[in-house]
Amino acid sequence: MEPFAFEMRSNEISGRGLYATILIPAGTLIHTAPCLLFTKDSYTAHARHTVLEHYLFNCTNGDRLLALGYGSIFNHDETPNVDFRVDRENMCITYRACREIEAGKELCIYYGDKLWFDYHGKKLEQESSEEEGENFLSRIEL
Amino acid sequence: MEPFAFEMRSNEISGRGLYATILIPAGTLIHTAPCLLFTKDSYTAHARHTVLEHYLFNCTNGDRLLALGYGSIFNHDETPNVDFRVDRENMCITYRACREIEAGKELCIYYGDKLWFDYHGKKLEQESSEEEGENFLSRIEL
Numbered sequence: 001m002e003p004f005a006f007e008m009r010s011n012e013i014s015g016r017g018l019y020a021t022i023l024i025p026a027g028t029l030i031h032t033a034p035c036l037l038f039t040k041d042s043y044t045a046h047a048r049h050t051v052l053e054h055y056l057f058n059c060t061n062g063d064r065l066l067a068l069g070y071g072s073i074f075n076h077d078e079t080p081n082v083d084f085r086v087d088r089e090n091m092c093i094t095y096r097a098c099r100e101i102e103a104g105k106e107l108c109i110y111y112g113d114k115l116w117f118d119y120h121g122k123k124l125e126q127e128s129s130e131e132e133g134e135n136f137l138s139r140i141e142l
Numbered sequence: 143m144e145p146f147a148f149e150m151r152s153n154e155i156s157g158r159g160l161y162a163t164i165l166i167p168a169g170t171l172i173h174t175a176p177c178l179l180f181t182k183d184s185y186t187a188h189a190r191h192t193v194l195e196h197y198l199f200n201c202t203n204g205d206r207l208l209a210l211g212y213g214s215i216f217n218h219d220e221t222p223n224v225d226f227r228v229d230r231e232n233m234c235i236t237y238r239a240c241r242e243i244e245a246g247k248e249l250c251i252y253y254g255d256k257l258w259f260d261y262h263g264k265k266l267e268q269e270s271s272e273e274e275g276e277n278f279l280s281r282i283e284l
Contacts, residue, residue, distance in 0.1 A: 004146070008176060016176060034150060034158060034215060036193055046188040051178055068210050073176060 005030055006070070006107055014075045017106050024101040030082060031095045033071030038064040059088045067093050076115065077108030084109055147172055148212070148249055156217045159248050166243040172224060173237040175213030180206040201230045209235050218257065219250030226251055 005028065006018045024030065038047045040062035047056065047064065055072050056064035065086060066072065071093050074082060083098040101107065147170065148160045166172065180189045182204035189198065189206065197214050198206035207228060208214065213235050216224060225240040243249065 034212075036197070036214070038192060042192050046191045049188045050180060050184050055178070068214050069212065070176075070210070072178070072210050 008070060008073055016073050017075045017108075018070055018073050020101045020103050020105050020107060022103050024097045026097050026099050028097045029094060030097055030107065031070055033067040033069035033093045033095070035065040035067055035071070035091045035093060037091060038066065040064075057084075057086050057093060059086060061088075063088065065091070065093065071095065074107060074109045076111040077106075078110070080108045080110040081105065082107050082109050150212060150215055158215050159217045159250075160212055160215050162243045162245050162247050162249060164245050166239045168239050168241045170239045171236060172239055172249065173212055175209040175211035175235045175237070177207040177209055177213070177233045177235060179233060180208065182206075199226075199228050199235060201228060203230075205230065207233070207235065213237065216249060216251045218253040219248075220252070222250045222252040223247065224249050224251050 005020060005022050005024050007021050008016055009019050011017050035057075038052070038056065043056065043062075043064045047053070052064075052066060056066055058064060065088070071084075074084075074095070081097060081099055081101045082095050084093050084095045086093050095107075095109070147162060147164050147166050149163050150158060151161050153159050177199075180194070180198065185198065185204075185206045189195070194206075194208060198208055200206060207230070213226075216226075216237070223239060223241055223243045224237050226235050226237045228235050237249075237251070
């Protein structure tokens with residue numbers, strides 16, 4: 001388990017977030033999140049109808065992964081400082097600094113083009129869809 | 143976030159587990175797991191029909207919490223070395239050493255009386271029930 005370069009803090013806007021505790025060089029492996037697997041069928045029948053819809057990551061075969069560790073705590077940013085990669089075989093998601101991150105800065109990933117919440121006070125329209133695969137993070141190429 | 147006194151390792155019996163990296167004195171706060179909330183209704187309609195059934199912790203009002211962080215990685219032991227407490231208000235679960243734990247030992251909690259898997263090679267009968275509240279960890283007084 002890599003040493004932690006971040007801590008979790010509460011904040012008024014998003015509830016919880018992750019913040020760098022040290023200067024993090026670009027490319028640093030920040031976190032490896034162990035995951036829970038939801039098969040495509042389980043996702044379609046049940047998981048998508050729960051709060052998980054906002055948290056699950058897509059696998060190429062239609063399965064979904066829920067990030068444990070601190071993978072589900074990263075907030076969204078239009079110009080993220082953290083990239084992630086889904087590793088279905090090892091049931092984990094890895095997070096790396098995509099640029100240098102100063103101590104104290106929030107660590108954010110890019111959720112995708114469709115957001116269902118206000119982002120920095122800018123009202124975004126919620127687009128609902130009954131089509132499979134319209135969930136959170138589904139727009140990201142993994 | 144408390145400093146980590148454990149690491150996650152893979153093992154053949156249970157897949158993944160947590161192991162002490164240092165001598166942990168009795169009473170030590172080992173981990174505070176942030177949680178995701180599933181309302182009682184969401185649990186009954188959907189969450190219990192997924193893999194979550196084996197992971198959710200009961201709240202007194204019927205809601206359920208899923209432990210992020212490393213809370214869902216603790217394995218079961220009949221004589222556990224870790225106690226946990228559900229904190230619904232702060233949406234977290236805390237884990238403390240209930241006795242001194244040597245470096246290298248696996249950290250385990252007590253899941254409850256009804257298990258659905260083999261425990262150390264001893265075949266346990268799976269008791270299925272359609273009654274609400276028969277899920278994993280539901281037998282533990284929180």
